[in-house]
Amino acid sequence: MPQGETPAQLSPNLPLVFATGDAGTDLVMNGGIPSQATTLIIGPPGAGKTVLALQIGFAAAQTGRNVVYLTNISESHIRMLQHARNFSFFNESLIRQNFNLISINSSVQQQGIDATLNFIMDVARSAKADILIIDSYLGLKQLFQSEGPQGRNLMFTLSSRLSMLAVTTILLGEYRYDDIHIEPEFAVADAIVELSYSIYGLMRSRYLSVIKMRGKAFLEGLHRLTISDKGITVFPRQESLPLHLTDAVSTERVSLGIPQLDTMLSGGVFAGSTSLVAGGAGIGKTLLGLHFLMAGAPDEVGLMVSFQESEAQLRQRLAELTMGPHLAKHIEILHLSSIELILDQAAWMIRQKVVHQNIRRIVIDTIDSFEQSSQYQQRINDFIRSLITMLSEHHVTAILIYEMPFMQGQYSFANINQRYSTDTIIFMHHVEINSRLQRSITVVKQRGSNHDQSLRQMDIIDGNITIGAPFSNLSHILTGLPIVTSIDSEKESARE
Amino acid sequence: MSNDMQILIVDDEDSIADMIADALRDEGYAVLVAYDGRRGLELARNYQPSLILSDVMMPFMDGLKMAELLQHELGSDTPPLVFMSAVDCRNQTQAYGSFLFKPFTLETLFATIETILQV
Structure with missing residues (x-):
């Protein structure tokens, strides 16, 4: 259906969807709960069904829509309101308005299915309800199970009648996933949202998934969610987000903030490209990232995503850079803890900053922190590729910092090149020369461009990186234990 | 307690309405119960109770609308009203009666009733 077109049978005065009060849930549900339709929210006790329903209700009430929240056996209003007050979406002034x-109440229910249906219809009509929520629908249905086909088809009757009032219906129930194949309401419902949780180690992970949404696309699969004082926050699975890959290759060069390194890269990295900066601990990878961010300021907003150093530590290092401490205020810092990290939460936070703060340069320090935190190792490659593609889609020039084992002697880029598939790889490592650790830097790869192939000396002086000449009279530098070569053989190779 | 005192309870949560009704009967009051504002208005008109304990949010007719109609019809003969709600709506209810914030104890309820009825 073309955008903006309203089906003939629907009221044109109502939106096509009702926002859920959470940007992530809206993204997963392609805008929110379908209007003038019946949505089932299912899940075990404690999965967050009531919180989600309240959140949707308050989001709609906030925009002036009339919401009726019908309860039967699940929770008293006193307790429900006591709990709801803990969430930031709760707005006391909207209650009653x-x-x-x-x-x-049970006296209505005891009068049977017809009396209960009439009661619901009367309530919806007298309150001029735009949204009607029943918590719990399953409880109601179980009450009328003995009433034969009429009881079994309760939802069909309810949905048909409420649709005549143009009411959007949200029904809650503690169904199990297997019930989908048995209970008729799953065929009748226009949308089905499942809330679930699973245990991994000592962690309980919560998920939201859309099982069905009639006539609309949605983000498939499980999406992590958290319940906090904000209510339900869903972090769409990074790999499920639609990506708009572009074939356009930028020819614009971006400075890394270290003139000698820009020269090694024939003028810098390409705008919108992704570079991997790999190296051992203490070699200066983070510092290189800070140079890169500062080089963009103040015109290009930079974001440092740090799993290691705190914001205070990074601010101090930024202040030491000779590029001009006054530029440091243009650098955003997002400090994430890798302890019990939710991958999609981190990706979502990065995405929100990229989209809403117009980030043009980003450093992720370190990209392998994602790997260490992932509960599902089999998804990590797709996750990181998807994250990189998202950055590229938003024309963000990125540096991914990768920590390699210290002084291993044998370095292989095959795995990391395959895993991250970055445009550029810069390798920094320590070399032992005369019982002293010396830093070296080299450009291993730069897609679509010539680059300096030499291994150059690198130093950090007063918190700033400087790059010097290539090492001379040495070979096997990449092993970390170089061998001194004769001056003659060096001249020989130079002639070649 | 005198059982010539009749109290009308209006609350859509029947578990709460019935619990209060039982407690008041134990105290010797005669009790009427309605589970929505419309029925509450009907009982108030027909029985003119000594006191009305009413929830605010209810189906078909909320407590405030019921109070407004009662005042319009009965004027100064309107029974004293005590609103009970888990939502603080004292600003709206104060024109019609007292307010008890849910949840409350039976002790608080009895004290409120005794003050109003002067028993």
């Missing part, structure tokens, strides 16, 4: 909490 746009948000009505009503009980389908």
